[in-house]
Amino acid sequence: MCIRSGEWVIISKVNLRVKFKEKVIKSLRFRLILIILCAGVIPCAASYIGIIKTYESRAVSLRTAEIQNQCTILCDQLNTYNYLADCSSEVINASLTQLTNIYSGRVMIVDRNLKVLRDTYDLDGGKTVVSENVIKCMAGESTNFYDKRNRYIEVTSPITEVGSDKIVGVMLASVSTDSIEDSLRIFRTKGIAILGMVFAVVAALSFLLADRIVLPLKKIAKGIESVTEGYSTEVLHENTFVETWQISETFNKMLGRMKLLDDSREEFVSNVSHELKTPLASMKVLADSLVTQENVPIELYEEFMEDIAKEIDRENDIINDLLTLVKMDKTAQNLNISQVNVNELLELILKRLRPIAEKKNVEIIMESFRPVTAEIDEVKMTLAISNLVENAIKYNHDNGWVHVSLNADHKYFYVKVADSGIGIPQEDQGHIFERFYRVDKSHSREIGGTGLGLAITRNAVIMHRGSIKVYSEHGEGTTFTVRIPLIYVSA
Ligand SMILES: Nc1ncnc2c1ncn2[C@@H]1O[C@H](COP(=O)(O)OP(=O)(O)OP(=O)(O)O)[C@@H](O)[C@H]1O
Ligand SMILES: [Mg+2]
Known part of the structure; x- marks a missing residue:
């Protein structure tokens, strides 16, 4: 497969972008910003959600209790007016209409045979209601139910016969929860606005803090870089935090040690060359004096050759010392x-x-x-x-x-x-x-x-x-x- 030069440019750009992203994600600054943001925003968001949920459930339970009370009172009145036998009572009908209007709801009176005797919406009058809640209520159990999706609360209340506990009918009331939803909407809007502000403040703070924390490290990195690249031999003084101070101190110690090693290496080179040169110089003097003299007696030859041999031994000793150390390092x-x-x-x-x-x-x-x-x-x-x-x-x-x-x-x-x-x-x-x-x-x-x-x-x-x-x-x-x-x- 052949890649054209244009494609290479795109590939290398993509590679650069990926590397840059990796660098950013792995950088301490980015992580600090993320941590501070999370630490600031997550608790606020959790509190916001908690407040909204608590308000909603409290408002729904209060509204349910209120409706339940109204229904119980009305059921007593229904009994008094024997409404199940005759639904024409003006007083009751007015009360039912009032309840419907106040709570934007619908009230149905159902008799023992589950037949709707009265519907404030006038839609299901005379029809039969087969609802689980109505059947449960007929068995003596008041029910309530909150349909969040369709935004209403449904409450059932039993109607008992005059003078006995026998259940002869059920009052079924459904009321809208629009007003609760409206309040929630206002809360949500305000809450999100506050959350947004908190986010902005925390974000600004996190950038500031992260920069403040990272700055001394950057200075240290720059200092180390300039020392490594040979632009400077200065020691570091980064005392913003104890940790950066420790890094600076450790680096300075290392620098001192490096300088010492460098000095001792230089000294070693000059020492070794001096040590190696001294026997050579002596040998040269001895050899020269033998070469330049004529008719040198054999005794002098022997004496000078002995001296030369000694100098060779010394040279050998020095070289052996060096070799021993190098060998020891390698065969530790x-x-x-x-x-x-x-x-x-x-x-x-x-x-x-x-x-x-x-x-x-x-x-x-x-x-x-x-x-x-x-x-x-x-x-x-x-x-x-x-x-x-x-x-x-x-x-x-x-x-x-x-x-x-x-x-x-x-x-x-x-x-x-x-x-x-x-x-x-x-x-x-x-x-x-x-x-x-x-x-x-x-x-x-x-x-x-x-x-x-x-x-x-x-x-x-x-x-x-x-x-x-x-x-x-x-x-x-x-x-x-x-x-x-x-x-x-x-x-
Ligand atoms: N017993 C000692 N008394 C006094 N100074 C000593 C003694 N031993 C070592 N030193 C000092 O320590 C230095 C280092 O000793 P070391 O044995 O490493 O090197 P050197 O004797 O100078 O050379 P080399 O042993 O390689 O021939 C010596 O140069 C000397 O100054
Ligand atoms: Mg020695």
Whole structure:
């Protein structure tokens, strides 16, 4: 099937209209308007209908009772004048006509044989009436009936024999309810006018209120949009409602965090490039001096090549650190869990790190309170604890000490790495686990490192569903405590 360009225009217009409608219907403003309108108009409309209905039923029952009374009085008079035997009584006929005129109705007197003796409309005189209500009334039960559709009330009243209770006839009166209908019409017209006014006022109010409620949200959305699109970096201040204030605050916090991440990323890039460039620069100097010199003694070659190899190792370390972190993020769920003797694991780590400590004359003391075996990923846990001990040596004074202890209870094992080093200022303690965060940038650069060590440690600990805490006094040393469950429970 081929669609011409004109048809495409129509289709896309229809699509746009449908999308616009969907957007409007789903918008908070539209829903608020609808809710306020419903809340304002529905109770008014319900009251209006209730009032009309109550008035109608009350007016009908009052009119029915009135007619019933009149009929009872007339039936007594009919008895007195023995009207069923002789319908010529002027007094009664006048009363019947009067009743008919006052209530715009019709009165019929029916005898025992259901024969109409008198009809004020002079239409059915002499005819037989077969009406359920008349038959019921003949049996002694007065009836009344309201025909809403044809707008009349029909009332029957028994005529009893003089001196006894025997029913000898029935008075059947039908009266028009036009006057009630007229009053109802006036009520309805006025009621609808009032309802219309209420609707207009509530509609105006609902638009006003909805706009007032939605406006701060729109401002927030606009603020977020301009930040997202990069036009602004300003924080939000939307304090109209507590909720909008909370959204603004949360957004500002997120913005702050984003900025921090951005800053630390930039810093990371410059750190990494610096760290990667330093060994390269040294290698270049060493290589150049070998190339430019003539008749270089073999000993110098060996010495320079050794230095070059060291720089390559350092370069390798930095790249490995970065790769470890990236890999850890990607394989967060893939722990290689096995039963590990944690005492042996710690001994091994310390054995590997002792030569570095000895260079600074830092004493490493190990204290095991009990044998501990736990379900852990040996490689990742080694990495985590090595980083802590490495830091404890790296950020220590010459002739300082590092104290590593291992303890356990029935649920967890605890590794504590305490040092006599430079300590971490209070304000930095909350950030040291962030990637690329280094406390004293210039000093840290001298010492070397990428600021990834603790991020790697924290990742590994969290993957084991453990926790890590730092306690430190600036200038007085640092203690890291790690708590890891003895039994690994996968998510
Ligand atoms: N035991 C400690 N004593 C004093 N400062 C510490 C200690 N451990 C960590 N820090 C501070 O926290 C920062 C972050 O440590 P982290 O191990 O993540 O990075 P790094 O040691 O600088 O580099 P990397 O470990 O990647 O080689 C360090 O730069 C240092 O300033
Ligand atoms: Mg480190």
